[in-house]
Every structure is written in C-alpha cells, then in structure tokens.
Amino acid sequence: MNPTFPFQPQNATAKKRKVAIICSHGGLDEVYPAFILANAARMSDIDAMIFFTFYGLDAITEDKVDHLHVNMAGNASSPIPTMLAGLPGMDALAGKMMRTKMRKLDIPPAREMLKILDEAGCELYACHLAMDMMGLDKKDLVPQVKDVITAGDFYDLSEGAQIIFT
Amino acid sequence: MNPTFPFQPQNATAKKRKVAIICSHGGLDEVYPAFILANAARMSDIDAMIFFTFYGLDAITEDKVDHLHVNMAGNASSPIPTMLAGLPGMDALAGKMMRTKMRKLDIPPAREMLKILDEAGCELYACHLAMDMMGLDKKDLVPQVKDVITAGDFYDLSEGAQIIFT
Amino acid sequence: MNPTFPFQPQNATAKKRKVAIICSHGGLDEVYPAFILANAARMSDIDAMIFFTFYGLDAITEDKVDHLHVNMAGNASSPIPTMLAGLPGMDALAGKMMRTKMRKLDIPPAREMLKILDEAGCELYACHLAMDMMGLDKKDLVPQVKDVITAGDFYDLSEGAQIIFT
Numbered sequence: 001m002n003p004t005f006p007f008q009p010q011n012a013t014a015k016k017r018k019v020a021i022i023c024s025h026g027g028l029d030e031v032y033p034a035f036i037l038a039n040a041a042r043m044s045d046i047d048a049m050i051f052f053t054f055y056g057l058d059a060i061t062e063d064k065v066d067h068l069h070v071n072m073a074g075n076a077s078s079p080i081p082t083m084l085a086g087l088p089g090m091d092a093l094a095g096k097m098m099r100t101k102m103r104k105l106d107i108p109p110a111r112e113m114l115k116i117l118d119e120a121g122c123e124l125y126a127c128h129l130a131m132d133m134m135g136l137d138k139k140d141l142v143p144q145v146k147d148v149i150t151a152g153d154f155y156d157l158s159e160g161a162q163i164i165f166t
Numbered sequence: 167m168n169p170t171f172p173f174q175p176q177n178a179t180a181k182k183r184k185v186a187i188i189c190s191h192g193g194l195d196e197v198y199p200a201f202i203l204a205n206a207a208r209m210s211d212i213d214a215m216i217f218f219t220f221y222g223l224d225a226i227t228e229d230k231v232d233h234l235h236v237n238m239a240g241n242a243s244s245p246i247p248t249m250l251a252g253l254p255g256m257d258a259l260a261g262k263m264m265r266t267k268m269r270k271l272d273i274p275p276a277r278e279m280l281k282i283l284d285e286a287g288c289e290l291y292a293c294h295l296a297m298d299m300m301g302l303d304k305k306d307l308v309p310q311v312k313d314v315i316t317a318g319d320f321y322d323l324s325e326g327a328q329i330i331f332t
Numbered sequence: 333m334n335p336t337f338p339f340q341p342q343n344a345t346a347k348k349r350k351v352a353i354i355c356s357h358g359g360l361d362e363v364y365p366a367f368i369l370a371n372a373a374r375m376s377d378i379d380a381m382i383f384f385t386f387y388g389l390d391a392i393t394e395d396k397v398d399h400l401h402v403n404m405a406g407n408a409s410s411p412i413p414t415m416l417a418g419l420p421g422m423d424a425l426a427g428k429m430m431r432t433k434m435r436k437l438d439i440p441p442a443r444e445m446l447k448i449l450d451e452a453g454c455e456l457y458a459c460h461l462a463m464d465m466m467g468l469d470k471k472d473l474v475p476q477v478k479d480v481i482t483a484g485d486f487y488d489l490s491e492g493a494q495i496i497f498t
Binding site: 188190219220221295298299316317318320321322324325327328329331 | 349351361364365368369371372373375376378433434437439494495496497498
C-alpha cells in the first residue's frame with residue numbers, strides 16, 4: 001500500500017513545474033538568457049522547453065548558430081558610441097569579445113549549449129510560421145530540434161507552465 | 167443532482183486558461199509575435215488579452231498602425247550591415263519587404279489583425295500612463311481598443327493568467 | 333472556531349499572488365516597464381521581485397543608474413531617423429527628453445524608483461553570472477539590492493509566480 005496514493009495524481013499535476021521559454025531574438029546576448037534560464041530550470045528538475053520563433057530561429061539554424069552577433073547599435077547599455085557601433089564588423093567584433101568573456105567563465109558556445117540542453121531533457125521546438133517567413137526547412141536546423149510546431153501546438157505544450165518570452 | 171457539483175467551482179477556476187500579453191514595442195517584427203500568440207490562444211479557446219504600453223501603443227494608434235517599421239539597426243539578425251541599416255528609409259524599406267513576405271503567407275496587415283483579434287474575443291487595452299507620456303487620447307486609437315487601463319487594472323485582469331511580455 | 337479553517341491552507345497557497353520580473357535590458361525605456369509593473373504589483377498587494385540580469389544590471393549599478401540612456405537607433409518607433417539617431421550624444425539626449433517628460437508626469441527617476449520599490453517590499457536581486465560577465469561586485473550595486481543570486485535561486489524564489497521577462 002502506498003500511503004501517498006490518494007494524493008499522488010493531484011500532486012503530480014500540481015507539483016511538476018514547467019517553464020516554456022519563447023526565444024524570439026537572435027543576438028548572442030539575447031539568446032543566452034533563454035539558454036541559461038532553460039538550463040537552470042533543468043538543473044532544478046523543472047520541465048523546460050524552448051520555442052524558437054522569428055529571429056530566434058538563428059540560434060538553431062546550422063548556418064548561423066556559430067556566428068551569432070551582439071547587437072551594439074540597438075543596445076543602450078553599449079559602451080561603444082552608437083555611431084561607431086554602426087561601422088561594418090562592429091557587431092561581429094562585439095560578438096567575438098562576448099565569446100572570449102564567456103569562454104573565460106566556462107560558458108559553452110551556442111551549439112554546445114543546445115547539445116547540453118537537449119541532453120538535459122529540455123525540448124527544443126521551431127516555429128512553423130517563422131520557418132515559412134524565413135524560407136527555412138527542418139533540414140536547415142541543428143539536429144537537437146525535436147519538431148517544427150505551430151503557436152497552437154506551443155499552447156498545448158505550455159499548459160500550466162510559466163511562460164518566459166525573451 | 168450534478169455529481170460533479172462539489173468539484174465544479176474549483177475546476178472552473180483551474181481550467182479556464184488565460185493569456186495576458188503585454189506588447190511594449192512597436193516594430194512590425196515586434197508586434198506580430200504578440201498578435202500571433204494572442205490569435206493562437208483564441209483558436210485554442212484560451213482567454214486572451216493584449217495590454218499595449220510604451221512603444222507598443224504605436225500598434226493601436228490610428229496614425230501609425232499602417233506604417234509600423236522593422237527595426238534594422240537594432241537587429242543583430244539583420245542581413246543588412248548596421249551602417250547601411252542606419253540610412254534614411256531603410257527601416258521603412260525593411261517594413262515593406264516584411265509586409266510583402268507576410269502577404270505571400272496570407273498574414274493580414276496589422277490593422278486587419280486587430281479586427282480579427284477583436285472579433286475572436288481577444289480584449290485589447292491601452293496603458294494609461296504610456297498614453298500620458300506619449301500625449302495620446304483614446305480617440306487617437308483604433309476602435310477595437312476596449313479601454314484605457316492602469317497597470318493595476320492589468321493585474322486585476324491577468325489574475326491566474328500566463329503573462330507574456332513581448 | 334474559525335469557519336474558514338479547513339480551506340485556509342489551500343487558499344493561502346492558491347491566493348498569495350506573486351510576480352517575478354526579470355529585467356534584462358538597461359535602457360531607460362526598457363527599465364521602466366519593469367519598475368512600473370513591480371510597483372503596480374505591490375500597490376495591488378501582490379508579492380513582487382525583480383531579478384536584474386545582463387544589461388539590466390545597469391539599472392542597479394551605482395555608476396550607471398543616474399545615466400540610463402534611451403536606445404534610439406534600435407527603436408523602430410523612434411521619431412528620429414536611424415542615421416541621426418546614430419550621432420554621438422543622441423541616446424543621451426533622448427534620455428534627457430524622456431526624463432523631462434517623466435518628471436512632468438511625476439514619475440520618479442530610476443534611483444528613486446528603486447528606493448520606492450524596496451520600501452514597498454519588492455525584492456531586488458542581481459544575477460550572479462551576469463555580475464561575473466560584467467566584472468561587477470556587490471559593492472558596485474545600489475544598497476537596495478537584497479542579494480546576488482543564481483538562476484537556480486531565481487527559480488526557487490519564483491515558484492508559483494507569474495514570470496515577466498522584460
């Protein structure tokens with residue numbers, strides 16, 4: 001006899017916490033908050049999923065995942081004056097600087113983070129509509145992406161979750 | 167005798183899912199995630215509301231709703247170099263390109279989306295404080311806006327909802 | 333005999349509403365939505381906390397809190413052409429204009445808002461990882477910051493909360 005039996009199903013529903021992250025931007029500095037929040041959720045035994053949409057698709061696109069830029073011109077906190085931030089290559093340079101800093105702190109690069117998240121049980125999804133807009137196909141995405149789903153599917157998967165739109 | 171009676175009120179509270187979207191940015195590419203998430207919620211029979219605040223007010227302002235730009239300079243995913251993105255008219259051009267792409271995918275323009283959302287039962291609200299900051303009056307807004315409310319009112323309306331800040 | 337006793341514990345859990353705001357951007361126009369939502373929550377007797385991470389740390393850094401800029405180049409709603417928005421000093425000017433407008437509406441400056449939030453019982457936290465990335469120390473932050481915590485700690489504190497990522 002399991003003494004907790006009568007409360008089990010109820011608790012199971014109430015207790016299993018879930019986080020559904022929507023990643024809608026593709027900058028290195030915009031993607032990492034999503035990655036870190038997803039990873040921390042799994043470390044805390046919270047269910048986690050990321051739904052990549054709009055520019056966020058860059059983070060799971062084979063051609064782009066290794067070259068995510070840092071958006072300097074559109075960043076009020078940037079130490080670089082906006083005028084200079086507009087110079088060609090500046091975003092890439094900022095991305096390089098951020099990557100160096102991250103490496104020193106042992107934060108893995110984006111592609112590696114996706115593998116870690118996948119192995120930790122975080123489910124990665126791509127937005128169907130955004131894929132159509134960008135002219136992308138499932139084969140253009142990293143293999144860790146579980147499925148291409150609609151916003152309606154996202155709602156099915158995020159029932160009862162804390163939704164975090166990044 | 168309704169056998170489910172004793173659980174009814176509890177279930178009623180627990181089951182009616184609600185999404186409260188805060189739309190705080192006014193770019194075409196920033197407004198559509200809010201629109202699409204709200205619409206998908208209604209399609210899934212989830213209660214939905216959008217609270218437009220700060221630059222998000224552009225999306226429900228009569229003078230601006232048909233001319234929402236795409237923010238190229240502040241977009242790390244942009245294919246256009248930041249320097250060129252800063253040229254006059256570039257944001258408008260990007261907006262035009264995005265509109266063409268959306269039309270091909272049968273995604274309605276912003277003004278049309280607001281009508282569709284309203285008819286689908288999604289409630290549209292404007293932020294009182296942001297209206298004051300921008301010097302806007304209720305008559306400056308599209309007719310689908312149900313009311314101008316405070317952040318406090320927003321909390322009343324979003325009790326139990328999944329909040330999505332876009 | 334307290335007639336509500338049998339429902340008390342259940343209600344206590346169900347009723348005490350909580351809002352956990354993540355502030356990840358440092359522009360004046362990006363920080364205020366977080367401040368205003370946190371303050372409105374406290375006014376409505378909802379528990380509130382703000383977790384400052386990435387550029388959001390600017391808003392609680394002693395050296396920066398009084399000089400937060402408005403991001404013009406990365407703002408599709410800006411009335412200033414992107415090219416001009418890139419000129420040196422333009423962000424600072426926009427920040428000054430926004431500050432003047434806010435003063436007219438009796439909206440307190442950022443440093444003052446943090447004091448008000450603290451006194452209203454809103455808990456302010458800084459992200460450990462982001463502090464490391466920016467090379468910041470607890471002593472660099474305003475005194476209202478309660479603690480420097482990890483993303484894992486954030487999840488502990490935000491259990492059952494509505495999460496708002498700004």
